[in-house]
Amino acid sequence: MATARTTQTAPESVTDEEFGRFCDFIYRRTGLAYGQAKRYFIDRRILDRVEKTGSATVQSYLSLLRFDTTGRELEEVVNSLTVNETYFWREEHQFACLATSILPEVVRRKRPGQPVRIWSLPCSTGEEPYSIAIWLLENWPDVDRYNVEIIASDIDTKVLAAAQNGVYDARSVQKLPKWVLDRYFQRLPDDTWRIVESLRGSIEFTRINASDKAQMAAVSDVDVIFCRNMLIYFDDVSRREAAESMFECLAPGGFVCLGHSESMSRISPLFDVRRFPDAIVYQRPPK
Amino acid sequence: MSDGNVTPIRPAPAKRLLVVDDAALVRAYYRQALEPGGFLVDEAFNGIEGLEKALSGPYDLVVVDVNMPKMDGLTFVHRLREAEEIACLPVLMTSTLNRDRDVAAARAAGVNLYLVKPVSEDDLRLFASIMTGAAER
Numbered sequence: 001m002a003t004a005r006t007t008q009t010a011p012e013s014v015t016d017e018e019f020g021r022f023c024d025f026i027y028r029r030t031g032l033a034y035g036q037a038k039r040y041f042i043d044r045r046i047l048d049r050v051e052k053t054g055s056a057t058v059q060s061y062l063s064l065l066r067f068d069t070t071g072r073e074l075e076e077v078v079n080s081l082t083v084n085e086t087y088f089w090r091e092e093h094q095f096a097c098l099a100t101s102i103l104p105e106v107v108r109r110k111r112p113g114q115p116v117r118i119w120s121l122p123c124s125t126g127e128e129p130y131s132i133a134i135w136l137l138e139n140w141p142d143v144d145r146y147n148v149e150i151i152a153s154d155i156d157t158k159v160l161a162a163a164q165n166g167v168y169d170a171r172s173v174q175k176l177p178k179w180v181l182d183r184y185f186q187r188l189p190d191d192t193w194r195i196v197e198s199l200r201g202s203i204e205f206t207r208i209n210a211s212d213k214a215q216m217a218a219v220s221d222v223d224v225i226f227c228r229n230m231l232i233y234f235d236d237v238s239r240r241e242a243a244e245s246m247f248e249c250l251a252p253g254g255f256v257c258l259g260h261s262e263s264m265s266r267i268s269p270l271f272d273v274r275r276f277p278d279a280i281v282y283q284r285p286p287k
Numbered sequence: 288m289s290d291g292n293v294t295p296i297r298p299a300p301a302k303r304l305l306v307v308d309d310a311a312l313v314r315a316y317y318r319q320a321l322e323p324g325g326f327l328v329d330e331a332f333n334g335i336e337g338l339e340k341a342l343s344g345p346y347d348l349v350v351v352d353v354n355m356p357k358m359d360g361l362t363f364v365h366r367l368r369e370a371e372e373i374a375c376l377p378v379l380m381t382s383t384l385n386r387d388r389d390v391a392a393a394r395a396a397g398v399n400l401y402l403v404k405p406v407s408e409d410d411l412r413l414f415a416s417i418m419t420g421a422a423e424r
Contacts, residue, residue, distance in 0.1 A: 141405050142405055201315075
């Protein structure tokens with residue numbers, strides 16, 4: 001008896017129609033409103049759930065989601081949408097810590113005018129590096145005394161392109177006070193917000209895979225790394241290797257800020273724990 | 288009084304400023320400080336680009352940093368004062384250097400006003416207004 005062997009490959013993209021149906025469904029069931037400004041983020045989550053549920057197509061995944069009477073898949077997908085979602089001024093206490101505790105300590109080792117390097121890794125669609133820039137412009141009195149270089153990296157070239165474009169939906173900017181929106185954003189007709197050009201030009205975007213030691217080794221003398229909610233997706237070995245790579249990227253005395261659910265103490269013994277009033281961060285020993 | 292004799296008051300044209308600084312975030316800071324004051328702001332990232340832009344002006348004021356790669360702020364001001372078309376352009380220099388000899392060097396180069404960083408947004412707007420004759424908005 002002859003048997004036909006079929007190779008099932010996971011779909012690699014989401015059509016506009018599928019994206020629209022997904023967003024409609026999520027909105028009707030949860031009130032979470034997503035639009036085109038979040039397209040890359042949403043597409044990645046949908047394709048991830050297609051793979052994890054073993055669905056052959058995006059279409060069949062959407063059917064599974066819709067007709068799953070247990071509600072488990074809806075819960076899974078909502079978790080994936082919200083847990084890793086980024087938005088402006090997310091965990092803003094860390095930006096406060098940057099301006100009031102970390103940078104004053106960093107610049108004590110520098111002469112005025114010297115570069116202060118801050119690295120957002122991964123930067124996703126840009127909310128974090130732009131938040132850092134805005135926070136420093138508004139809250140760090142020495143912002144014009146040093147050459148602050150903000151580097152923003154991600155493995156995904158599509159999210160990097162979105163970050164450079166700097167257009168955000170209302171959901172991404174909802175934590176920002178109105179005066180910040182008025183000052184740093186331009187409102188576009190489709191209820192999205194575009195970050196002003198001077199800020200877009202103040203950040204250096206580069207593609208970097210944090211798991212690739214050679215790529216990481218190309219970055220050096222960094223004073224502060226924001227690496228929030230990335231290591232939780234790595235296995236133990238990759239997590240330790242990424243932490244060691246970050247250690248090498250840092251200047252002596254440089255700092256790492258992790259997400260609130262992450263702890264460097266459980267990953268690598270290389271770093272000192274620093275408890276500042278606004279946040280706990282990790283430091284490469286000064287010498 | 289007849290309406291025919293009334294001349295409508297036209298708002299003065301916005302003053303044009305050129306900010307020359309190698310630090311992108313500092314340029315953003317100056318822009319955010321000055322644009323709400325009604326100024327039109329252009330940027331250059333070193334003295335060479337600053338001179339090219341100044342020559343293609345016109346500008347009402349240049350705000351320039353001291354330490355920059357390729358061409359520093361003092362050299363920039365020397366060259367600017369030597370170029371006939373832009374020799375009279377007012378220059379506001381901002382710097383982290385605050386020794387007497389730094390201020391003297393700036394004055395000798397032809398700097399009109401020297402401010403030591405950090406410079407507040409209010410001070411930037413105020414001095415830019417004074418130096419360009421613009422009414423503060």
